[in-house]
Amino acid sequence: MSSETVINVQGLTKSFDGKTVVNGLNMEIKKGEIYGFLGPNGSGKTTSIRMLCGLLKPDAGSGSCLGYDVINESELIKPHVGYMTQKFSLYEDLTIRENLDFTARVFGLENPTKIVTDCIERMALGPFEKQLAGNLSGGWKQRLSLGACTLHSPKLLLLDEPTAGVDPGARRDFWDQVHTLASQGITALISTHYMDEAERCHRLAYIAYGNLLASGTVEEMIHDSELVTWNVAINNGENALHTLSEQLKPLPAIDQVVAFGNTLHVSGRDPVLLEKAIAPFQRPPFEWTLIETSLEEVFIDLMQQSKDGLK
C-alpha cells in the first residue's frame, strides 16, 4: 500500500433548507485503501459521498480528491470516479449489455464493445446479458451496478450502501470483487450498515448527525472506545435472561445490554465500576465471562453518545 493520499478534505459542510446535514467533515483516505463509512440512517453518509463526486456542491470546506479541487474541479474528478448509487440507477428498460455499453460510451471509452465484453465476463453476467435490468434480482442488479461503475477503470470507487438488501452469498462475492480491485490500487469508499462488512475494511469512519465521531482501523476503534464487555450465558430459562437485562439496563455503570440469542452482552466504559455493578448478578443460573468488545457494541455506543450530545 502506498502512502499517496487520494481524498483529503477539511470542513465539508452541507445544509438543506437550513438543516445541517454534514457538518465540517474531515477525511483522509490513502491509495488502495478500503474505507468504510458508517453511521445511522440520515447521518449524512450519502450527502458526503455525493459531495465528493461532484453531485452536490458543498456550502463550505475545502480539499482535494484525486489531486483535483473538490469545489471547483468536480468535472475533472468525474471521469476518474466510479459512483454506485444507493438506489439502482441504471436503465430498467435496457438489457445488461445495453446499460454497460451506454455507460462506456458516455465515459468516452475507446473500444467500448471489448470493454463491455470483458466486464460481463469479469462480473459473470454472461447468462443474463440480454435480460432487461429491471427483471434482475437485487444481487444481480448490484453486480451490474458495480460492473457499470468500474467500466472506465476509475481510480476511486464511491459505493453507497452497495449491499443493502442483498443475500450473504452475493455480499461475500461483492466484497471479494472490491478487495481484488483494491489490490490493483483502486481506492474505495463504502458506506454500509453491516458490521461484518465494516470489519472487512482497512479503515473506518463513523459519522452521526453530520459529525465525524471516530475513525481508524477496526482495532483502533474498539480500543479507543474503552468498552469492556461481559457475556452472560444461561443454561435454561430465557425469561430469566430478559428479566436480568431489564434489571441491568438502568444501572449507571452499564452502557448497553444487548441480547444475542441465549446470551447477553453487557458493556461499560469503566471496568471497575462495571464489575461492581454486575457483582450482585454473578450467581447461578448465570455464567459470566469477559469477552472482547465487538464493533457493533462500539457503534451502538457511539450512536448513543451522539444522541446524548444532541440533547
Added chain:
Amino acid sequence: MRLFSFKRFAAMVGKEFVQMRRDRLTFGMMVGIPLMQLVLFGYAINSDPRHLPTAVLSADNSAYSRSIVTGMQTSTFFDITHYPKTRAEARQLIDEGRIQFTVTIPENFGRDLLRGDKPILLLEADAADPQATGGASKSFPEIVRRALQKDLTGPNAKLNQSEPPVDIRIHNDYNPEAITQYNIVPGLMGVILTMTLVMITSLAITKESERGTMEHLLSTPIRPLEVMLGKIVPYIFVGYIQITLITLAAKFLFDVPMHGSIALVFAFSVVFIAANLSVGVTISTIVRNQLQAVQMSMFFFLPSLMLSGFMFPFLGMPKWAQGIGSVLPLTHYLRLIRGIMLKGNGFAESIHHLWPILLFWCIVVVIGLKRYRKTLD
C-alpha cells in the same frame, strides 16, 4: 368484511387531499388551465373577425373612391393598412400574409361611375382560410352601396335607384371554392407536431429523475447540451414520419392542392420540430414528475392551438392575442406551410416565417440549459 366501509373510504380521500396539497404545481395547473381556456375562448376568439388588414391599390383620386375607402374603414371589417403603388407590391403583401384583402380601384373610377359605365371594383381576398374572409367579403357590396349613397345626391341620385352603380367583383384567391379542409389539413401538420413532440420530450428528463437514473447520468462526464440534444434528435425522425403521413393524407384523402415544393416543406420543418422538442425538454427541466410534465405541455399547447390562427383567424383576434400568438412557433409555421402548399410560395417568400421560429428555439434552448441541474441540489 363489509363491502363498503366509510372509514376506509375516508382514509383514501384524506390521503389524496394530502398528496394533492403537496404537489403544488399540479394543483396550480388544475386551476390555471381552465382559467387560460376561459380567457382564450372568451376574449381572444372571434368567429366573426373584423379589423382585417387591407391594402388599397387606387388609381383614382375622386371623392367616390375616397368614400368607399372611408366606408370600409367605418364598417370595422377592414383596416386599411397599406397603400401599395403597384400590383406586384400588393401581390407580395398578400403572399407574405401581411394583409387579408386588396381592393383595386381602377383609373377614372369616379368619372366612369358618373357616366353610368359601372366601373369595376375588385376585392381580392386571401381566402386560404375561408372563415377569416367570409364575413367581410359578404358585407362588401353593402358597404360600397351605402358609401356611394351619401355621395350620389342631386342629379346623380338616379344612379342609386337601379342596380348598383359599380361592378363589384370578389376574388377568393388560393381557395376559391372555400373548402375548409384546404386550410385545416396543412395546419393540422403543425398542430399534431406541436402536441405530440412537446409531450414526448417533456417526459424525457422527468423520467430520468423519477426513476433515479439521473443520479447515474450526473456522475458521468456527460454535459447538459449533450443530454438535451441527445434527447431531441431521435424525435426529429418521429416528427418526419408524422409530416410524411400528413402530407400523404392531405394529398390522397383530402385532395389538398400542393402548389409549392414538398422538399421545401421538409427542409423548413426541421426548425419547427426542433423548436417544439426543445420546449418539451425545457419543460422537463422545470417540472418534478410526469403528471406535471403532461400538464405543462397542455399549458403550452392550448395557446398554440387557439392563438396561432389554426382554429380561428389570426388577423381577426384582438391585438394582445395576436401579440402572444406571434411568439408561438406554430403561428409562423402555419403561415409557412399554408404559404407553400396553398399559395405556392418559394424559398424567398417563406424564409421570413422561419426566423421567428429559429429565435424562439434558441431562447428555449438557453432557458433549458440554464434550468438543467448539473447537481442534485
